[in-house]
Amino acid sequence: MRVEIRESAFDPWIEVSEFRRTQLAIGKAGASAVFVGTMRDFNEGDDVTSMVLEHYPGMTERQLEDMTREAIAAHQLEDALVIHRVGNIVPGDDIVLVAAFSAHRKAAFDACRAMMETLKSTAPFWKKETLTSGERWVEKNTAG
């Protein structure tokens, strides 16, 4: 498994491709389920021009690692990859990548979605949006 916090822009598709190529045995993981979350230029009806993503260094990594380890065990994954961006972000930037690799599709789909929901509800990240009218903290994540 690999869990990373990134302070600059990353390309999730290159990350998945490289991870598969370097970390997975050829011919074992028949199913790759991937979720990528990307910054929108709107939220709750307002235009958003940029965002700052704050996290709790140390705790965030631990939460993500626990979550990923548990998903691998619960769904008997071949492997999993999680990358999350922090810092200054603009619309179109990718924020989060969650990838689950398994022999069969059910496990990959279930694990990918479960990891995203766990990440959204427990990983200590906070978003502060810049609107044309000022700044605001995003107050709560909605259930997926």
Place this chain on the structure above:
Amino acid sequence: MRVEIRESAFDPWIEVSEFRRTQLAIGKAGASAVFVGTMRDFNEGDDVTSMVLEHYPGMTERQLEDMTREAIAAHQLEDALVIHRVGNIVPGDDIVLVAAFSAHRKAAFDACRAMMETLKSTAPFWKKETLTSGERWVEKNTAG
């Protein structure tokens, strides 16, 4: 939407990346849910050395297009991409890519999974595996 049948190897991660870059407006699709199916070197307990994927030209495209159009409408997706390989395939080759792009993650996850299940149960493709002991047709897809 884009639906393609490919007769040679493709890189699903480059395809998704290029599709997002060229087809999607920046800042609208906050959620990308992607499934990639890859040929394994085992199936039902046997080693598989290669495979031929047959399809029904014309009908396969129509089924995939109908399915994709319906998923976009049902889940209010921003867009969707489906690529499926045919012909001679070896373990490690990617067989299928299904990607759903939407503003929010629930729609992307639901649509990606629904499209994969519809593809598995209705798109006219057939797999003939080569084992060390000879050839066999895969008889049925299992539910996901």
Place this chain on the structure above:
Amino acid sequence: MAIQIRFFASLRERVGHTSLSIDGDGIGSARDVWHAVSDQSPDEEMLVAINKSYADLDRAVQDGDEVAFFPPVTGG
């Protein structure tokens, strides 16, 4: 005019043909098409398409139609 018949995958191998053309005279349904080319009962799991859309065996078939028979699909 005639009816075009296509077979795929294991069914193609069992029937021994990729495609056939038959005269539409006396053909009312996809089931009639099947019996014009096979003396076996259609397999319960066999799928049927008329003009590249799924149909059942009792769907009407007309001159000029393309009728395909194939086993359960196994893509993805």
Place this chain on the structure above:
Amino acid sequence: MAIQIRFFASLRERVGHTSLSIDGDGIGSARDVWHAVSDQSPDEEMLVAINKSYADLDRAVQDGDEVAFFPPVTGG
């Protein structure tokens, strides 16, 4: 020894501190830590972590612990 306190996001801005260190004397729980730095009741939705693991306000705190207070998380 002492107790390290950290605040994040909107709570950090409201409290006006990123981190603080307090003497552990008289501190039994995370709730005691909160009241040592604030005269307001803790927000119902406020989250608490002790040594980088989630805890509740009544969890015991010891000298040397790191106690963090933050609002609901909004990553992903």
